[in-house]
Amino acid sequence: MSTPPLAPTRDPESLESVVIRFSGDSGDGMQLAGGQFAATSAILGNDIATFPDFPAEIRAPRGTTFGVSGFQLQFSSTDIHTPGDVVNALIAMNPAGLKVNLADVAAGGIVVANADEFNDVNLKKCGYPEGYSPLNDEQINTSYQVFAVPMSRLTREALEGSSMSIKEIDRCRNMFALGVAYWLFERSIDATIEHINEYYGALKKRPDVAEANVKVLKAGYYFGENAELFPARYRVPPATLAPGVYRQISGNQAIELGLATVARKAGIDVLYAGYPITPASEILHGLSKLKHLGVKTFQAEDEIAAICAAIGASFAGELGVTGTSGPGVALKSEALGLATIYELPLVLVNVQRAGPSTGMPTKTEQGDLFQALYGRSGESPCIVIAPKGPADCFDSTIEAARLAIRHMCPVILLSDGYIANGAEPWKLPDLDAIPPIEVTFAAPPDNGDGFHGYKRDLETLARPWALPGTPGLEHRIGSLEKQDVTGNVSYDPMNHELMVKARADKVARAAADIPPTPVRGSPSGDVLLLGWGSTFGAIATATDKLRAKGHDVSSAHIRHLSPLPPDLGDLLKCYKRVIIPENNTGQLCMLIRAKFLIDAKGVNHIRGRAFRVDELVEAVLELIND
Amino acid sequence: MTTTQTNDVPLPTYKPKDFASDQEVRWCPGCGDYAVLKGVQKAASALGRRREDFVFISGIGCAARFPYYMNTYGMHTIHGRSPAVATGVKLANPKLQVCIVSGDGDLLSIGGNHTMHAIRRNIDITVLLLNNRIYGLTKGQYSPTSEVGKKTKSTPLGSLDFPINPLSLALGAGCRFIARTLDVDLKLFDEVYTRALEFRGCSLVEVYQDCNIFNHGSFFYASQKDTKPENTVLLRHGEPMVFGKDNDKGLRRKGENIEVVQLGGGVTEDELLIHDETNLMMAHMLTELAHPEFPEPMGVLYADPTDPSYDKLYGDQVEEAKRRYEGQTLESLIRGENTWTVGPAKR
Numbered sequence: 006m007s008t009p010p011l012a013p014t015r016d017p018e019s020l021e022s023v024v025i026r027f028s029g030d031s032g033d034g035m036q037l038a039g040g041q042f043a044a045t046s047a048i049l050g051n052d053i054a055t056f057p058d059f060p061a062e063i064r065a066p067r068g069t070t071f072g073v074s075g076f077q078l079q080f081s082s083t084d085i086h087t088p089g090d091v092v093n094a095l096i097a098m099n100p101a102g103l104k105v106n107l108a109d110v111a112a113g114g115i116v117v118a119n120a121d122e123f124n125d126v127n128l129k130k131c132g133y134p135e136g137y138s139p140l141n142d143e144q145i146n147t148s149y150q151v152f153a154v155p156m157s158r159l160t161r162e163a164l165e166g167s168s169m170s171i172k173e174i175d176r177c178r179n180m181f182a183l184g185v186a187y188w189l190f191e192r193s194i195d196a197t198i199e200h201i202n203e204y205y206g207a208l209k210k211r212p213d214v215a216e217a218n219v220k221v222l223k224a225g226y227y228f229g230e231n232a233e234l235f236p237a238r239y240r241v242p243p244a245t246l247a248p249g250v251y252r253q254i255s256g257n258q259a260i261e262l263g264l265a266t267v268a269r270k271a272g273i274d275v276l277y278a279g280y281p282i283t284p285a286s287e288i289l290h291g292l293s294k295l296k297h298l299g300v301k302t303f304q305a306e307d308e309i310a311a312i313c314a315a316i317g318a319s320f321a322g323e324l325g326v327t328g329t330s331g332p333g334v335a336l337k338s339e340a341l342g343l344a345t346i347y348e349l350p351l352v353l354v355n356v357q358r359a360g361p362s363t364g365m366p367t368k369t370e371q372g373d374l375f376q377a378l379y380g381r382s383g384e385s386p387c388i389v390i391a392p393k394g395p396a397d398c399f400d401s402t403i404e405a406a407r408l409a410i411r412h413m414c415p416v417i418l419l420s421d422g423y424i425a426n427g428a429e430p431w432k433l434p435d436l437d438a439i440p441p442i443e444v445t446f447a448a449p450p451d452n453g454d455g456f457h458g459y460k461r462d463l464e465t466l467a468r469p470w471a472l473p474g475t476p477g478l479e480h481r482i483g484s485l486e487k488q489d490v491t492g493n494v495s496y497d498p499m500n501h502e503l504m505v506k507a508r509a510d511k512v513a514r515a516a517a518d519i520p521p522t523p524v525r526g527s528p529s530g531d532v533l534l535l536g537w538g539s540t541f542g543a544i545a546t547a548t549d550k551l552r553a554k555g556h557d558v559s560s561a562h563i564r565h566l567s568p569l570p571p572d573l574g575d576l577l578k579c580y581k582r583v584i585i586p587e588n589n590t591g592q593l594c595m596l597i598r599a600k601f602l603i604d605a606k607g608v609n610h611i612r613g614r615a616f617r618v619d620e621l622v623e624a625v626l627e628l629i630n631d
Numbered sequence: 632m633t634t635t636q637t638n639d640v641p642l643p644t645y646k647p648k649d650f651a652s653d654q655e656v657r658w659c660p661g662c663g664d665y666a667v668l669k670g671v672q673k674a675a676s677a678l679g680r681r682r683e684d685f686v687f688i689s690g691i692g693c694a695a696r697f698p699y700y701m702n703t704y705g706m707h708t709i710h711g712r713s714p715a716v717a718t719g720v721k722l723a724n725p726k727l728q729v730c731i732v733s734g735d736g737d738l739l740s741i742g743g744n745h746t747m748h749a750i751r752r753n754i755d756i757t758v759l760l761l762n763n764r765i766y767g768l769t770k771g772q773y774s775p776t777s778e779v780g781k782k783t784k785s786t787p788l789g790s791l792d793f794p795i796n797p798l799s800l801a802l803g804a805g806c807r808f809i810a811r812t813l814d815v816d817l818k819l820f821d822e823v824y825t826r827a828l829e830f831r832g833c834s835l836v837e838v839y840q841d842c843n844i845f846n847h848g849s850f851f852y853a854s855q856k857d858t859k860p861e862n863t864v865l866l867r868h869g870e871p872m873v874f875g876k877d878n879d880k881g882l883r884r885k886g887e888n889i890e891v892v893q894l895g896g897g898v899t900e901d902e903l904l905i906h907d908e909t910n911l912m913m914a915h916m917l918t919e920l921a922h923p924e925f926p927e928p929m930g931v932l933y934a935d936p937t938d939p940s941y942d943k944l945y946g947d948q949v950e951e952a953k954r955r956y957e958g959q960t961l962e963s964l965i966r967g968e969n970t971w972t973v974g975p976a977k978r
Contacts, residue, residue: 044969047969047971048969048971049971050971050973196969200969203968243973246973247973248973249972249973250966250970250971250972250973251970251971251972251973252966252967252969252970252971253967253969254967262964262965265961265964266961266965269961274723276719276722276723278719294956295964296948296949296952296953297949297952297953297955297956297957297959298959298960298961298964301722301945301949303718303719303722305715305718305748306715306744306745306747306748307744309712309715309745310712310714310715310718310744310745310748311715313708313709313712313715313716313718313719313745314715314716314718314719314722315719316708316716316719317688317706317715317716317717317718317719317720317721317722317723318719318720318722318723319719319723320686320706320716320719320720320723321686321719321720321721321723321724321727322723322724323723325719325723339709340709340712343708343709347706433965433966433970434965436961436962436965472724473683473684473685473686473704473720473724473727474683474684474724474726474727475683476640476681476682476683477683478683479682479683479702479703479704480704480705481652481698481699481701481704481705481706481707482705482706482707483698483699483705483706483707483708484691484707484708484709485707493654494654494699
């Protein structure tokens with residue numbers, strides 16, 4: 006972390022970037038407070054990267070360490086790619102929030118604690134010895150700037166005379182904390198007031214709740230101003246992003262918008278069939294509101310039915326899409342094989358999470374790469390692509406659909422929990438600049454010739470897409486092996502080999518459209534860090550840091566995992582060492598070693614969270630100095 | 632939808648053979664499926680719908696080879712999943728006539744979940760369940776409809792589990808149209824299957840079908856010339872439930888139950904139950920009538936078209952969404968609620 010510890014000064018101190026983490030019970034509204042801080046910072050012109058971290062339990066017992074919900078945000082005046090490693094300011098709404106997060110706070114960093122919640126009951130709940138409070142701990146007070154603020158009491162005082170229940174009043178505490186944070190980092194409270202009035206006032210028809218939240222937000226802000234508790238305020242100037250109109254976007258939102266754009270650009274409806282699963286459910290929720298924009302959603306009875314309905318929709322002329330996480334993909338794998346032999350377009354979104362089995366549903370991992378590449382019976386190749394960050398999910402989704410339709414085959418989009426829930430600024434795309442997705446349905450035959458369902462396009466090897474309802478194109482497709490050209494059932498040995506190779510060749514030909522792999526750093530040299538998916542931010546930042554320290558380290562990040570970029574083999578040979586950081590035990594690494602016969606080394610963390618930049622820098626240095 | 636549906640061209644007059652594909656039928660000689668295939672081709676050709684609007688969908692099993700033999704659109708899918716695939720087809724293009732043909736193992740065992748949910752959603756598909764009470768394609772294991780004690784390759788000492796009753800299951804899941812027929816009764820098949828195809832909603836027709844290799848004679852108690860009149864009762868809406876070779880027996884209400892009575896000797900048809908195919912309670916009772924205690928009901932047990940189909944409701948909801956969110960465009964959606972501008976001046 007380049008950010009220096011926040012030292013108390015009289016004047017607002019200008020900082021390059023700050024990492025703030027809001028932390029409290031899962032019912033404390035930390036996601037909302039963090040989200041608002043992020044939105045305000047974005048509007049102010051900072052580059053931002055966010056990371057919500059919440060427990061799988063909806064409402065874990067209050068005050069427990071396993072019920073802590075956190076929202077981390079890095080806001081910066083420079084280009085950033087991760088939500089940051091070390092926390093500069095921690096907002097702790099209770100002892101559990103402090104206990105769980107303190108180790109991540111930088112030495113000298115700010116801790117703002119809700120003092121009212123540091124009572125005997127709560128301290129005991131998170132395992133502190135009797136009579137001890139971290140707020141009175143001398144060592145903690147020397148290592149950090151700890152500010153104990155009686156937020157619960159001040160919230161109640163601010164709302165004295167309110168007709169709301171005590172429970173409702175207490176729920177406004179997050180706005181007090183947010184107000185304090187806004188003051189501390191010199192941000193305007195206006196955007197949040199607007200949001201509160203819009204949400205509670207206009208949408209939920211609770212003007213009283215809106216008024217209360219605004220009151221408490223202001224109370225928090227003015228507390229910062231008047232209490233003379235904080236010795237300093239801090240300022241993070243706007244970043245120099247490329248000119249344009251921006252919004253904040255999470256990976257799951259970007260996939261939703263991507264699919265709506267696919268419906269527009271392809272001129273056919275998208276049918277998204279899903280079954281609720283963390284962390285992919287938000288895609289189903291978001292798309293269910295877009296029926297007027299050519300996206301139909303179907304909540305199926307199970308994961309298998311979801312992909313089967315998507316396949317059925319593709320047969321009938323819509324683009325079938327299904328979304329899930331790893332355990333759901335396991336259930337869908339037989340049907341994915343069916344889509345492969347049917348040679349119909351299909352997009353499968355896998356928002357990966359930590360496995361195996363149920364694993365850690367709310368934690369991220371890249372463990373499903375092999376599953377995507379090989380997790381089906383028989384020789385069953387699919388196209389596999391992975392977005393590198395939240396905003397990139399938009400482009401990747403459109404590309405997935407384009408490839409599926411162009412090559413008439415399933416495409417797997419490998420997102421993960423980190424990308425799905427994390428957010429960053431997104432420069433709004435120019436919709437007109439996105440080329441149309443060409444869809445060609447087979448036309449009724451104008452001569453007596455029968456229809457050949459598996460006669461391939463010579464360039465893409467795609468078979469024709471013939472829709473039910475079209476006279477003269479009546480045909481059957483099936484899970485049994487097909488005869489080349491006719492599509493009739495065939496057990497002929499040589500035909501089977503031909504068809505296996507044709508399906509593989511079809512996927513391989515998608516490589517022709519992959520652009521050259523961009524490199525961060527030098528086109529050749531000592532070390533290349535090769536990554537895929539959500540490790541982009543950490544790898545890019547680590548590359549910059551290592552280069553700044555004088556190491557000849559470059560990095561490349563690939564979106565296409567099957568087929569691999571055609572220039573990859575030559576690129577890898579331009580470096581003495583290839584290091585592949587992954588949030589798994591080394592799946593891409595094994596693939597690269599097998600395909601290109603190079604001695605690639607992995608840096609592998611399987612901790613349910615994204616790489617921290619310092620961890621990665623250290624691990625790379627270790628390998629370099631080995 | 633971009634389709635080339637040709638509603639302006641007059642409907643051709645089809646013959647059953649127009650619905651037969653050029654593929655050689657590969658069921659065992661003597662299999663009950665042959666008769667069913669003929670029956671389906673006949674009913675489909677006479678339905679008054681275009682051939683290109685039919686999609687036949689199956690799972691896995693002997694019966695599931697069905698779509699290959701139909702000169703329509705067809706999908707042979709994977710084991711048990713045909714209702715889910717059919718749901719996707721119908722949602723994408725509700726104009727299509729979507730028909731499932733599969734067996735008892737496929738639709739009630741591995742695919743039981745999908746069958747149940749397609750039914751309760753009331754998606755407009757026609758499920759033809761060929762029940763032969765055995766796994767044929769895997770060479771003779773007991774199925775979910777096999778009787779208790781069935782000795783098969785996987786149950787040499789006899790099966791222990793109780794069979795499922797397909798029509799009870801369907802009705803329990805909310806099926807609005809249930810019917811039963813026999814592979815060898817072409818007339819009844821045609822009548823029942825035509826009605827099922829015309830029903831807008833999820834309809835299910837159970838066919839007692841003989842597997843002459845692994846379970847020969849399983850339904851002889853109901854299908855033979857001498858057994859059929861005694862062991863089945865043909866239901867006719869509005870008519871008394873009479874059966875027997877000489878139409879000399881009937882079904883009568885006895886308290887909460889149904890009893891078999893001999894007509895004559897003071898018992899007249901007036902006392903018998905009158906079939907009302909819209910009566911759900913009666914339908915539940917009828918599905919429970921089982922050999923040998925009772926004659927088994929044939930024909931349409933229940934048909935209630937009151938509820939709209941899922942695909943119809945879905946289409947309505949799409950229209951509703953278009954009205955309600957008229958002002959919302961893809962552009963406004965992408966813009967979202969909070970945007971900010973980074974101008975070149977700020978650099």
